[in-house]
Amino acid sequence: MVQNIVFITGNENKLKEVKMLLAPGESEAPVFELTNANIDLPEMQSGSLEEIARIKVSEALKHLPEGQAVFVEDTALCFDEYNGLPGAYIKWFLKSMGPEKIVRMLDGFENKGAEAVTTVAYGDSEGKIHIFQGRTKGKIVEPRGPPTFGWDCLFEPIEGSGGTYAEMEKKDKNKISQRSKAFAQLKEYLYTKAA
Ligand SMILES: O=c1[nH]c(=O)c2ncn([C@@H]3O[C@H](COP(=O)(O)OP(=O)(O)OP(=O)(O)O)[C@@H](O)[C@H]3O)c2[nH]1
Ligand SMILES: [Mg+2]
Secondary structure, X not given: OOEEEEEEOOOHHXXXXXXXXXXXXXXXXXXXXXXXXXXXXXXXXXXXXXXXXXHHHHHHHHOOOOOOEEEEEEEEEEEHHHOOOEEOOHHHHHHHHHHHHHHHOOOOOOOOEEEEEEEEEEEOOOOOEEEEEEEEEEEEOOOOOOOOOOXXXXXXXXXXXXXXXXXXXXXXXXXXXXXXXXXXXXXHHHHHHHO
C-alpha cells in the first residue's frame, strides 16, 4: 500500500529540492506519496540540531490526525571559527543582516570553513520519531550566483566543482548537498521498512 507522508515546511525552495530527492527511481515502485502542508510551527532554538528537529516534528504531530506520517527538516550553517554558530540561527541572521554581512562575519579570520547540516525528523504512523542527518563541508565566499535561496550564494562546497550552491544546477547541488545526504537516509529507511 502506498503510504501518505506530509512534509511540513513554509520554504518553497526546500520543498522543490525534497520533491526531487524523494522521487522514486526509474525502477522503483513508489512506496509513499508525498504531500505538503505549510504550517508555521514554533521552532524551539537549541544548540542541538537533533533536539530542534525532534521538537519541530512533535509540534507538527499535534496539528495532524492520529496515524498521519509526517516529516520536517531544519537546516543549519555552521562556521568552523564560530564553533558551529550561527548553526540553526542562520535563518535569523539572514533575515536581519542579509548574505553580504554574513560574509563579513568572517573578516579577519583566515579559516572560512563552514558546514551545512540538514536534520530530518520523521514521525511515523505510530508517532515514533526517527532522525536522519546529512552534512556537507565547504567555505564561505563573497556571494556568487542568484540570491534566490537563503545562503546558497555564499556557500561553496568542497565536493563541488568550485561553484557556490547558487551557481550549480539543482541536480548537481542534489548530488552533494547536506539535504540530499539526509533525505537519502530517510528514503532508504522508508523503502527498506516497506520491504
Ligand atoms: O542557501 C541555502 N541552501 C539550502 O540548502 C538551505 N536550506 C535552508 N536554508 C535557509 O537556512 C535557514 C534554515 O531555516 P529552517 O530550516 O528553519 O527553514 P525555514 O524556516 O525557511 O523552513 P521550514 O522550517 O518551514 O521548513 C532558512 O533561512 C533557509 O532559507 C538554505 N539556504
Ligand atoms: Mg523554519
